[in-house]
Amino acid sequence: MSYNISITKVETSKVDALDFNNIPLGTTFTDHMFICDYENGEWVNPRVIPMGLIPTHPAAMALHYGQAIFEGMKAYKDTEGAPMLFRPKENAKRLNKSADRMGMPNIPEDLFVEGLKELVGLEHNWIPPTDGSALYLRPFMYADEPFIGMRAATHYKFIIMASPAGPFFSKRIKLWAEKQFIRAAQGGTGEAKAAGNYAAAIRPTELAKAKGYDQVLWLDAAEHKYIQEVGTMNIFFKINGEFITPELDGSVLHGITRASVIEMLRAMNFTVTERKITIDEIKTASENGTLEEAFGTGTAVGIAYIQEIGLEDETIHVSDESPIGLEVNDTLNAIKTGKLDDQFNWMTKVEKELA
Numbered sequence: 432m433s434y435n436i437s438i439t440k441v442e443t444s445k446v447d448a449l450d451f452n453n454i455p456l457g458t459t460f461t462d463h464m465f466i467c468d469y470e471n472g473e474w475v476n477p478r479v480i481p482m483g484l485i486p487t488h489p490a491a492m493a494l495h496y497g498q499a500i501f502e503g504m505k506a507y508k509d510t511e512g513a514p515m516l517f518r519p520k521e522n523a524k525r526l527n528k529s530a531d532r533m534g535m536p537n538i539p540e541d542l543f544v545e546g547l548k549e550l551v552g553l554e555h556n557w558i559p560p561t562d563g564s565a566l567y568l569r570p571f572m573y574a575d576e577p578f579i580g581m582r583a584a585t586h587y588k589f590i591i592m593a594s595p596a597g598p599f600f601s602k603r604i605k606l607w608a609e610k611q612f613i614r615a616a617q618g619g620t621g622e623a624k625a626a627g628n629y630a631a632a633i634r635p636t637e638l639a640k641a642k643g644y645d646q647v648l649w650l651d652a653a654e655h656k657y658i659q660e661v662g663t664m665n666i667f668f669k670i671n672g673e674f675i676t677p678e679l680d681g682s683v684l685h686g687i688t689r690a691s692v693i694e695m696l697r698a699m700n701f702t703v704t705e706r707k708i709t710i711d712e713i714k715t716a717s718e719n720g721t722l723e724e725a726f727g728t729g730t731a732v733g734i735a736y737i738q739e740i741g742l743e744d745e746t747i748h749v750s751d752e753s754p755i756g757l758e759v760n761d762t763l764n765a766i767k768t769g770k771l772d773d774q775f776n777w778m779t780k781v782e783k784e785l786a
């Protein structure tokens with residue numbers, strides 16, 4: 432289906448003022464954003480307009496009851512400079528899964544992808560040309576109905592904004608295995624990319640950073656024993672030649688990088704098992720020398736190599752090298768930037784200036 436997306440362009444782009452070799456993290460936004468409203472049971476008025484403030488009623492339900500969900504993805508340039516999106520339909524599907532859990536309306540996948548294409552086509556000059564850089568895209572949905580009372584809202588906004596992101600220099604990271612706070616419990620919202628999940632993670636992450644760690648390694652809520660995921664990444668271990676990653680048990684985000692890495696590793700003839708993994712199993716594997724690699728996977732970083740895990744007053748040494756992780760990361764980056772054949776059929780090309 433084709434949507435009638437109206438376009439209002441800025442008079443002068445701000446892109447010339449950006450130093451692509453020194454992009455400030457998360458504070459630069461492109462000239463435009465995509466917006467769509469949900470009223471009377473349908474999505475209406477899809478439009479691209481200049482990036483700017485949105486009038487918000489103080490009783491907007493997202494501010495009080497937290498109906499707010501989001502996605503994170505990136506646009507890249509191929510070798511000829513054409514903008515490309517990585518698996519955008521998967522983000523649309525995941526947003527709708529989050530919406531289902533949070534009592535919010537689904538957005539048609541086609542509208543999600545068309546909105547992305549329209550925005551990225553218009554903003555293609557904002558995609559950083561430097562290796563490892565990309566245009567970060569943030570599709571999100573929130574309840575903007577002014578109402579005091581506990582029920583699903585009837586008005587929502589779906590917005591996509593874009594922010595150029597510089598290269599991420601992968602240093603080996605240190606994780607703190609969290610035994611006091613939890614991220615997600617069975618039956619909770621862990622599988623949704625809901626804003627509240629991140630709010631609840633802020634304080635534990637700050638405490639972990641104060642102890643010298645980069646991110647939290649979340650353990651299960653009931654026993655603080657099983658590994659779930661990392662702050663904004665899923666996690667993989669290589670033990671005795673086999674890759675293992677926590678199963679998607681309802682409390683782990685279905686990472687799109689996770690799914691892609693599983694497919695790539697299997698294509699490389701590795702065994703990848705999705706199952707429950709205890710933190711003690713990782714400690715034992717580290718002690719007996721069978722823990723060969725560990726890395727996190729996510730849109731922001733691609734693959735982040737894990738050096739050690741703090742567990743109460745002990746340190747689990749993980750690895751100084753991640754040859755397979757490195758190979759997978761390089762291959763993934765090359766596919767995303769059109770340097771390697773898109774053998775998995777993951778990339779969606781965007782026409783420049785669709786408008």
Ligand SMILES: Cc1ncc(COP(=O)(O)O)c(C=O)c1O
Nearest residue numbers: 663664665684686687688729730
């Ligand atoms: C909690 C959490 N887990 C995992 C991921 C990785 O997901 P993806 O690979 O889709 O970016 C993210 C990032 O979106 C995240 O926020």
